[in-house]
Amino acid sequence: MLHFLSNWENKQNDLSMKRTKVKELLNSTAYGNEVTVMGWVRTFRNNQFIAINDGSTINNIQAVVDFENTDETLLKRLTTGAAISITGELIESLGKGQKVEVKVKHLEILGDSDAEKFPLQPKKHSLEFLREIAHLRFRTNTFNAVFKVRHTLAFAIHQFFNDRGFVYLHTPIITASDAEGAGEMFRVTNLDFDNPPRSEDGKVDFKQDFFGRSTNLTVSGQLEGELAAMALGEIYTFGPTFRAENSNTTRHLAEFWMIEPEVAFADLQDNMQLAEDLLKYVIKYAIEHCADELEFLKNRLLEEEKSKPQDERSELDLLAKLNFCLSNDFERLTYTEAIDILKNSTPNKKKKFKYLIENWGADLQSEHERFLVEKHFKKPVILTDYPKDIKSFYMRQNEDGKTVAAMDILFPGIGEIIGGSQREERMSLLEKRMDEMHIPKDELYWYLDTRKFGTAPHAGFGLGFERLVLFVTGMTNIRDVIPFPRAPKTAEF
Ligand code: 4AD
Numbered sequence: 001m002l003h004f005l006s007n008w009e010n011k012q013n014d015l016s017m018k019r020t021k022v023k024e025l026l027n028s029t030a031y032g033n034e035v036t037v038m039g040w041v042r043t044f045r046n047n048q049f050i051a052i053n054d055g056s057t058i059n060n061i062q063a064v065v066d067f068e069n070t071d072e073t074l075l076k077r078l079t080t081g082a083a084i085s086i087t088g089e090l091i092e093s094l095g096k097g098q099k100v101e102v103k104v105k106h107l108e109i110l111g112d113s114d115a116e117k118f119p120l121q122p123k124k125h126s127l128e129f130l131r132e133i134a135h136l137r138f139r140t141n142t143f144n145a146v147f148k149v150r151h152t153l154a155f156a157i158h159q160f161f162n163d164r165g166f167v168y169l170h171t172p173i174i175t176a177s178d179a180e181g182a183g184e185m186f187r188v189t190n191l192d193f194d195n196p197p198r199s200e201d202g203k204v205d206f207k208q209d210f211f212g213r214s215t216n217l218t219v220s221g222q223l224e225g226e227l228a229a230m231a232l233g234e235i236y237t238f239g240p241t242f243r244a245e246n247s248n249t250t251r252h253l254a255e256f257w258m259i260e261p262e263v264a265f266a267d268l269q270d271n272m273q274l275a276e277d278l279l280k281y282v283i284k285y286a287i288e289h290c291a292d293e294l295e296f297l298k299n300r301l302l303e304e305e306k307s308k309p310q311d312e313r314s315e316l317d318l319l320a321k322l323n324f325c326l327s328n329d330f331e332r333l334t335y336t337e338a339i340d341i342l343k344n345s346t347p348n349k350k351k352k353f354k355y356l357i358e359n360w361g362a363d364l365q366s367e368h369e370r371f372l373v374e375k376h377f378k379k380p381v382i383l384t385d386y387p388k389d390i391k392s393f394y395m396r397q398n399e400d401g402k403t404v405a406a407m408d409i410l411f412p413g414i415g416e417i418i419g420g421s422q423r424e425e426r427m428s429l430l431e432k433r434m435d436e437m438h439i440p441k442d443e444l445y446w447y448l449d450t451r452k453f454g455t456a457p458h459a460g461f462g463l464g465f466e467r468l469v470l471f472v473t474g475m476t477n478i479r480d481v482i483p484f485p486r487a488p489k490t491a492e493f
């Protein structure tokens, strides 16, 4: 009779016991060795085969129980979601689809999972449903893969910049400024909401607030990044940013992570090159380090697209799309050239665009960006030299008096993935622009000081991390590539 332990609570000390990760075992040929596996039950079939996942890989290891010699009540507790520890012999598997399996000698239930109540069953769940149980969705293969890729991309970003001598700069999360000047900020306060102090004119008196002024969550670390770049030379930020824009789309979050490099003695051309190099580097890194995950996500996407009409399906599968992106130069053109293409495009002539392109100066909507990338050029596009009136105050003004040295990188299926510019380093022009756009110069005296003391050409950009993860994973909703999405009316967990 095999010996089975079933009461974990009394055996806490055994946690020190060595376990081998599933990923390692699946690649092992040490047949005959005794191993311990800890993980969660994915399925339990034929009263015999347990599929165990411990998160180290999306693949499960199979454990085989000698059910005839195992306590019936213990077998009943092998339900989907239960945490278990097994010890047994690693053997060559005769079954299809796996090289190895574990012949169970000891089986312990670490934590039961009531089969009636556990929301994840061994079947396909919709992403919408999984979003509602985001606290448990990590336990699915899809989210295991997505968050592995997310991690790998984050790591690759640090690697890229570190290799090039950039300094990782931690910019503040609470600020008193609006870097983008778009007014889409979340206020930070600890004033009594029901009875705030007021000044004589009846307005809330933020002088009495925690910081002695009105503060908000940062929308971008750029302005502080510029300060550091003007001394350290090359910096990047990688942190959370917050936008109170009421955009309920598959591309917007209220809390998202942004990577913002800033480079001294660089112009728009250098900026474009850095951005293209960065994107290609991290995509390549993901292909090389997340082969299993990307293969899984590729098949997931193919499956998902089966329900779509032929003309809405992707022309390339996920891996082909990523490789295509690596092997082609991004198309570079000016906003003015893009407007010409759009004006003469079929959807514009046939009035298929929701926002028709009539005049130079129009802001591009995502339908226009996607037309350029997905239909016209069929590859990533860098648009430059936008009209100054649709861009931020800090962008460098071009000779024509109408445009600024801005760049947006547009990706297939995503639209804008990067926004950046060469910065206006000329004090008088910057001040003039700030006045025109009603940006408070006195509050940003510290920003202007960089232009006052040793100003120099510099440039930078912001890469939306979740949009990058969307692209690489082939997921379609940005809420599925961040563990706990924050969006309008959404802040659970
Ligand atoms: O174009 P944005 O607003 O640029 C900036 O914030 C500049 N300060 C960047 C810089 O030059 N240092 O945002 C940059 C990128 C966008 O291209 C997009 O990928 C992402 O951030 N982004 C969002 N991602 C998710 N949800 C949102 N609400 C986003 N808003 C912008």
Ligand code: MG
Pocket: 408, 416, 418, 419
């Ligand atoms: Mg932008």
